[in-house]
Amino acid sequence: MPWRRLAITLAIIAPILALLAYGFTRDSRYIVSPLIAKPATPFTITLYDGHKLTLDDLRGKAVFVNFWASWCLPCREEARDLETAWQKVKDKNMVFLGVALQDTDKNSLEFLKEFNVTYPNGKDESGKIAVDYGTWGIPESFFIDPQGRITYKHVGGIRAALVISKLEEAAKGVVSAQEGKGDYSAIR
Amino acid sequence: MKKMSLRSVFVFFLLIFVFAGSLHAAPAPDLDDQTRAIATELRCVVCQNLSVADSPSEMAQQMRAIVREQLQAGKSPDQIKDFFVSKYGEWVLLKPKTSGFSALLWISVDPIAGFAASPHRTHAPRHRAAGSRRFEH
Numbered sequence: 001m002p003w004r005r006l007a008i009t010l011a012i013i014a015p016i017l018a019l020l021a022y023g024f025t026r027d028s029r030y031i032v033s034p035l036i037a038k039p040a041t042p043f044t045i046t047l048y049d050g051h052k053l054t055l056d057d058l059r060g061k062a063v064f065v066n067f068w069a070s071w072c073l074p075c076r077e078e079a080r081d082l083e084t085a086w087q088k089v090k091d092k093n094m095v096f097l098g099v100a101l102q103d104t105d106k107n108s109l110e111f112l113k114e115f116n117v118t119y120p121n122g123k124d125e126s127g128k129i130a131v132d133y134g135t136w137g138i139p140e141s142f143f144i145d146p147q148g149r150i151t152y153k154h155v156g157g158i159r160a161a162l163v164i165s166k167l168e169e170a171a172k173g174v175v176s177a178q179e180g181k182g183d184y185s186a187i188r
Numbered sequence: 189m190k191k192m193s194l195r196s197v198f199v200f201f202l203l204i205f206v207f208a209g210s211l212h213a214a215p216a217p218d219l220d221d222q223t224r225a226i227a228t229e230l231r232c233v234v235c236q237n238l239s240v241a242d243s244p245s246e247m248a249q250q251m252r253a254i255v256r257e258q259l260q261a262g263k264s265p266d267q268i269k270d271f272f273v274s275k276y277g278e279w280v281l282l283k284p285k286t287s288g289f290s291a292l293l294w295i296s297v298d299p300i301a302g303f304a305a306s307p308h309r310t311h312a313p314r315h316r317a318a319g320s321r322r323f324e325h
Binding site for chain 1: 223227233234245246248250251253254272273274276277280296
């Protein structure tokens, strides 16, 4: 019975083809974070102005953490947007923190000066903070609620409007169902 | 009595020799070897098709340093792998655990292979049957 053989063949091949088609729609480099809705790992960072900042000290505020590097093109593209967003929320109960990765102090400081960045920035010396936050692309941004829980993650460049709206959600403790995605560079 | 004490001394030295030999035969694994063994099982988040042990990327170097540091802190290989899984998900394991959806994939390989081979098997008896009928005529 050829129709029976055809049906069996289709029953085998169709799911495999569907799986392949699904695979083509996905970014094979993309790593889905298991950290959303989980407590943000505490860390201490030395800022470029010499002060030390500990994440636990920011408890009670909505926190925006942005991993960046001066050599990363999408980081340059989002830099002005981040400063714009910071200027709009800095008088609210919200904090911005930039974490430079795999970069020299000289290049990082030039970057901050070039884009007139005024919010606190420091360097992840050993790369431990990046691993603690499961970083693999750059820029990567994390939104943390006043209780210290990660509410949203965005891989790649992010716009000012989205930063503000996700920070407002974080302030209310609203956890996003999905991560956001923009243009990103692979870290080195 | 003298004979007895000589025998005791002999047994004593023999035991020391055996004990020292066993220590020499099973040395504690070197920290570098342990670090490499664990790093071999972790996927580099930059190269993705290389292990953390083999990747030359800066990120892999940092991950190896973390593995080493956690070993020095007394963590077991499983605890260290679980740490990286908690940050990157099971994706970070080059050999994922066979549970949940991945277990389903592992289990489904054999039936699919069996199905794929079955048309060849169904052809064979039909030819044989046709041949035997011809023989009967």
